[in-house]
Amino acid sequence: MVDAPPTTTSSARPSPRHLTPAAVAVGFTVLCVSYMLNAMDRQVFYPLLPEIRQEFGFSLDQGGLLATGFTLGIALAGLPAGYLMDRLSRKSIVVMSVLIYSLGTLAIPLASGFVDMSVYRLVSGVGEGMQATALYAIVGAFFFHRRAVAAGVVGVAFGAGVFLGPLVGNRIAAAWGDWRGPFYVFAAAGLVVALLIAVGVRRTMTESVTGTTASVSDYGHVPASPFNRNTLGIGIACAVSGLVFYGFLGLYPTFLREHLGFGAGQAALAVSFSGFGAMMALPAGWLGDRFNQRNLLGLAFLATSATATLTYQYATSAPAQYVLAFLMGAFASGFLFTNCTTAMQRAVRPEHVGRGAGLFMLTYYVAAAFSGLLFARLVDAFDWGGAGLWQLTVLPALGIAGLALVDTGRMVVPRRTDAG
Template sequence: MALPISAGVVAPASPLSRVSRVFPWVVFTLTFGLLLSDYMSRQVLSAVFPFLKEEWGLTDTQLGSLTSIVALTVGILAVPLSLVGDRWGRVRAIVVMAVVWSLATLGCALAAGYGHLLASRLLIGVGEAAYGSVGLAVVLAVFSAKRRASLTGAFMAAGSFGSVLGVALGGVLATHFGWRWAFAVMGIFGLVLAGLYWAMINERKLTAHKIDDGVESGPSLAAGEQRARLATLFSTPAVVFAYLGGGLQLFITGSLFAWLPSYFNRAYDMAPDRAAKVAALYILIIGAGMVVCGMITDRVGQTRPVGKWTVAIVFGALTLAFLGAGFAMQPGGPQKLLLAVGCFFAAGTTGPTGAMVARLTHESIRATAFGTLTFFNNVLGLAAGSLVTGILADRFGLETAMRYVPLVAVVAVVLLIAGRQTYPSSIRRLEPATVADAPNGDPA
C-alpha cells in the first residue's frame, strides 16, 4: 500500500532511483572500455608492420590483408551475429565475443608465420563481428533518444581511442620487448574487461533501466507483433543511403588507421616507435572529432531533424578538402596541420548515420540494424580502405596511394545528399503522423 507524502515534505530517493542515474553510465563505461579493447587488439598490428616486414619479408599487400581480414570478417558476420545477440541475450553475447577476440589476440603472439597470423586475425574478426552493434544497442537502450548522435559518436570514438592505445602502446612494446608482447598485452587486457562486464551487468538490470521516452523512438510495430520484421532493416531509401554513405566515408578512416604509422615511417623517415606515436596522435584526433561531431549533430537535430543529414554532408566535404590538400603536399609542418584538420572530420559522419539508422529501425532489432551498418562500415570502409591502399602502395608507393584515399568522400557525400532528399518521404512511409507533429514541418 502506498503511503501519502505530506505537503512540503520531499520523499527520500529510493535505492532504485539512485541506481537509475548511475547504472547507465556504468553500462556506457564498461561497454566503451570493451570497444577500446576491441580496437586495441585490431589496430596494434599497424604498429608492428615494420617489424613484420623486416622479419618475415611481407609485402604491403600482405600487410594490408592482415588488417583487412579482420574488418572483412566483421562485415560478413556482423548481421547474423547481431541477430543472435538480439535473440540470445546481449550481455552474454558481449562477454563471449570479448573472450573470443582476446584469446585470438593471444594467438597472434604465438604465430609462426604469415598464415598462422592471418588465421588468428580472422578469429579476432569473428569475436569482434557484432560487438559494436550489440554494444551500441545496449548503450542506447538506457539513455534518452535526445542523446542518440552524441552517444553514438562518443561510443564509436572508442574505436579511435583504442586504435591510439593499440598503435602507441604496441609500438613501445614491440620496440622494447618484441612484437609478440604487443599482441599478448592487448589479449590479457580484453580478458580482464570481459570478466568485469560479466560481474557488473546483466539482462535483468538492463531491462529495469531501459528508457523509452517517445522521442524519435523508431517506427511502431504492427498490431500483435512483438518484434519488428527483418525486412524493415531496408524498408526505406533513407536508411539504405545511411548504410552506404556512412560505410564509404569510413574507407578513409580505415586507410588512416592502418597506414598512418607506415606513412610517417616512410615519408618522414621516422623510427617505427616514433612513427607509431605520431600516428596515434592523429588517430586520437579522429576520435575527438567523432565525439564533437556527434554533439553538433544532436544540437542541430533538436530544432530541425533533417539537419542531421546536412551536418554529415558537411563533415564529408571537409574531409575531402583538408585530407586531399594535405596528402597532395610535400611532407612538413603545413601538411601535418592540414592532415590534422582532415582527420578531425574523417569519421564525423558516424554519429549522424548511427542516429539515422536508429530512427529508421525498431528497438527490438536495433542490434541487428547496427550490425547491418557495421557490415557496410567494414566491407565498404575499414576492410576496403586498408587493403586497397596497400595494393596501391605496392604499385605506386605509399605516399602516392594516400593521395587517392580522400577522393572516396566524393561518393560518400553524394550518397548522403540522396539520403537527405529521401528522408522526409521515408519517415512518412514509416509513421505518417510524425510529420504533422514535428517542429517546422520537418519529419521527426
C-alpha cells in the same frame, strides 16, 4: 515506464525503472572501457607492421590486407549479431565477444606465416564486430533519444584506444625487444575486461528495448522494413567511410616510415593523434542529435577529402602530419563513424535497432576489410600521393552521392527536449 518488448523476448528484456544513476554510470563506464580496449587491440598492429613484414617477408599487398582484413570478421559478425541482439542477451554476447577477440590477439604472435596470421586476425575481427554491434545496440536502445550523444561518448572511448594503442604497444614492444609482446599484454587485458563486464554491467541496462514509453508513440513515417531507401543511401556512405578511414589507418604508419622517413616512435605518435581526433565523436554526436545528419555527413566527407589532400600531397614534416592525423581522426572517425552508425539506426523502427546496428557493421566493415589491399594496389600503380588522392580525396564524393538517396523525413527524429 518502458515499452512492452516483443512477445518472443519478453523474459529477456527487463525494465530499466529500478536502475539507479550510479548503476547506469558504472555500467556505461565499463562498456566504454571495454570498447577502448577493443580500439587499442585493433591499433597495435599498424605501427608494428614494418617489423612484421620484415620478419616474415610480406609484400606491401600482404601487409595491407593483414592491416585491414580483420575488419572482414567484424563485417561478417555484424548482421547476424544484429539479429541476435534483438533476441538474446546482449550482455552475454558482449562478454563472449571480448573473449573471442582476445584469443585471436593471443594467437597472432604464434603465427608461422601469412595464412594463419590472416585467420587469427579474422578471429579477432569477429569478436570485435560482435562487441561493437552489441554495444551500439545497447546504446541505441537505452539512450534512445540521446543516442548520438551516447554514441559520441563511446566514440571518445574508441578514440582514446586509438590514441593509446600505438603508444602503449610501441613501448611494450621496445621493452620486450620484440613485436610480439603487445599482443600478449592486450590478450590478457581482454580477459580482465570480460570479467569486469560480467560483474559491473547490469542486464537491466543491456537488455532495454527503447528506454521510455513516449519513445515509440508513432513511427508510421519510418519504413516498416529495415531494408529501405534510407538504409541503402546511408549504407553507401558507411561503405565509403570504411574505405577511407581504414585505408588511411592501415598503411599510414608505413607511409610515414617508408616514404617520409619517420622513425617508429614518430609514426606511432602520428597514429595516436588520429585517435585524439576521433575523440571529437562527442561534439559530433551532439551535433548529430540537433542538426540534419545527412548534411552533417556531407560536410564531414568534404573535410576528410581536404585533409587527405594535404596529408599525401603537401605535408612532409612531423608537426604537420600530427595536425593532419588529428583532423583525419576527427572527420573520418569522430564525425563520419559516429553519425553513420546512429543515422543507420534512425533509418529503422525501434524494434529493429539491433538490425540497424548490424547493417552498419556489415556495410562499413566489409569495405574496410579490403581498404588496405586497395590502397596498396593504388600505391603500386600511382605511388603514395596518387593512392591518397584516389582513395581518400576523390572517393568521398561517392559517399555524398549516396546521401542524396536519404529522405530525412522518413527517419526517427530525436526530440529536442531529450537530446541533451
